[in-house]
Amino acid sequence: MIETIAVLVLLMLVAGTVGVTLVRQQQFYRGAGELIQARQEVRDASxxxxxxxxxxxxxDTVRVMADSAVEFYSTIAASVLCAALGDFEIGLPATGGPRGNTLTSFATEPDTGDLALVFRDTADSLTGSRWDRYRIASFSMRADGAACPAASPFAVPVPGAFSLALRTPLRAEPRAGTPIRFLRRSRYSLYRSSDGLWYLGYRRCGAVAGAACGAIQPLSGPYRPYSSDPAATGILFQYFNSSGSPLSLGNSSASLARVSVTARALSAQRLRSGNAVRTFGDSSFVTVSIRNRTP
Structure with a gap:
């Protein structure tokens, strides 16, 4: 009887030790997963x-400069003019060529809510070269070859040229090979979702001033909640001029030379570290200089 009791006690001790070890291992892997997730979120934002x-x-005018949001026209596509099809229409070459040369490329295909920028080279010493902006009336693929005739030096022998229709007539007759860029008005912001957590969200806005923005869509997160304290908020945008001095929020974007983005994320649960239980987190910082700017 005594031997049986001793064996049972030993089995209970072994089972308890194994159970504690398994629980600690589970806590370790859960904690490691939480830390990896937090690091992934801040990396995504950057x-x-x-x-x-x-x-x-x-x-590409920056329209909103706030501590938790920024709105600007982002480049979504680029091409060259293959042929002018009229005062309101431009033909663009297909996206691929037999030699691997790409004359048309899309991050996403333009549509009627976007802008087309057509380069105008001029000898006028007062105005110089410029990008003329046009609202897009329609954008479609033309498989019949009419958008980019074979006689054009920028035609490629593959189907799928594009027709770009404008809402207003071209201000000058462009030449074949004229660069064309496509812009989309976008707003990024830190926002509180219906689950009570804070995310980096994206809203697509209408091209013209005063046009409304669409519903916000989460891109990454969750992050720390918004705070007016720059050292505590989840997503922080900071703006600087060419001399490195901070710009006040809402200042003219003409002075903008650099944008810094800080992201801070926390683990979703409180984790044990030694004898303490606390929330872990991570952060990232990136600074981006504005292109084509001279001091």
């Missing part, structure tokens, strides 16, 4: 914002 901010220039 990569998303730096990619779009690098694509803007002084020509």
């Amino acid at each position: 990569e998303l914002m730096s990619a779009d901010l690098r694509a803007i220039s002084l020509e």
Whole structure:
């Protein structure tokens, strides 16, 4: 009887030790997963914002400069003029060529809510070269070859040229090979979702001033909640001029030379570290200089 009791006690001790070890291992892996998730979130914010901010220039007006939001015209596509099809229509070459040369490329296909910028080279010493802005009336693929005739030096022997229709007539007759850029008005902001957590969100806005923005869509997160304290908020945008001095929020974007983005994320649960239980987090910082700017 005594031997049986001793064996049962030993089994209970072994089972308890194994159970404690398994619980601690589970806590470790859960904590590691939470930390990896927090690091991934701040990395996502840095990569998303730096990619779009690098694509803007002084020509692409920054419309909103706030500590938790920024709105600007981002480049979504680029091409060259294959043929002018009229005062309101332009033909663009297909996206691919037999030699791998790309004359038309899309991050996303333009539509009627976007802007087309057509380069105008002029010898006028007062105005110089410029990008003329046009609202897009329609954008479609033309498989019949009419959008980019074979006689054009920029035609490629593959189907799928594009027709770009404008809402207003061309201000000057462009030549074949004229660069064309496509812009989309976008707003990024830190916002509180219906689940009570804070995310980096994206809203697509109408091209013209005063046009409304669409519903916000989450891009990454969750992050720390918004705070007026720059050292505590989840997503922080900071703006600087060419001398490195901070710009006040709402200042003219003509002075903008650099944008810094800070992202801070916390683990979703409180985790044990030694004898303490606390919330872990991570942060990232990236700064992006505006292209085509001279001091």
